Amino acid sequence: MSLSIYKMRLANKHSLILRNKHSLILRNKKAQFNYELQDSLEAGIVLKGEEVKAIRAGKVDFSGSYVTILGQEAYVINLHIGLEDEKESRKTRKLLLHKKEIHYLAQKRDSSNLTIIPVSLYNKGPQIKLEIALARGKKKKGKKETVKRRDIERDTERELKEFTRN
Numbered sequence: 001m002s003l004s005i006y007k008m009r010l011a012n013k014h015s016l017i018l019r020n021k022h023s024l025i026l027r028n029k030k031a032q033f034n035y036e037l038q039d040s041l042e043a044g045i046v047l048k049g050e051e052v053k054a055i056r057a058g059k060v061d062f063s064g065s066y067v068t069i070l071g072q073e074a075y076v077i078n079l080h081i082g083l084e085d086e087k088e089s090r091k092t093r094k095l096l097l098h099k100k101e102i103h104y105l106a107q108k109r110d111s112s113n114l115t116i117i118p119v120s121l122y123n124k125g126p127q128i129k130l131e132i133a134l135a136r137g138k139k140k141k142g143k144k145e146t147v148k149r150r151d152i153e154r155d156t157e158r159e160l161k162e163f164t165r166n
Contacts, residue, residue, distance in 0.1 A: 026055070026121040028062035033146060035135035039108065040119060044096030045076065045130045054082045055128055060121060067116035067132050069106045072099060076118055076130065095130065108134050 059082025
């Protein structure tokens with residue numbers, strides 16, 4: 001993946017925008033740091049025209065957002081989509097999932113004490129899709145191990161790069 005194909009920029013401190021010719025991807029960077037991700041699903045999301053424009057402009061904040069299941073429907077709560085009206089920007093939005101998928105998520109969530117969180121937001125043709133995942137919260141020790149592992153990987157890459165140059 002070369003930087004000439006993808007243009008990167010930070011939308012805010014919780015999401016990263018990657019653009020290529022076909023799709024727009026918004027990722028919840030904090031999800032992998034704060035949670036241990038397990039199963040993931042693709043869900044449609046009910047949006048208005050101005051919300052779609054804001055998403056394509058990268059005005060999305062995943063911090064504090066989660067998915068809940070009420071009855072036979074799934075909703076994403078606290079997903080901030082940058083609109084002029086603050087009340088409308090954090091409203092609850094319905095997710096479009098099959099009943100089997102909703103039943104599966106509810107069963108896993110209840111039996112294993114898991115949380116359902118949004119992981120990424122992307123285009124799939126003309127529709128905007130939300131990737132959601134079952135996740136277990138990490139303890140403070142787990143977060144430290146993640147940072148430690150990332151530092152070790154960065155150091156080894158740096159050493160390999162220096163070794164190949166010489």
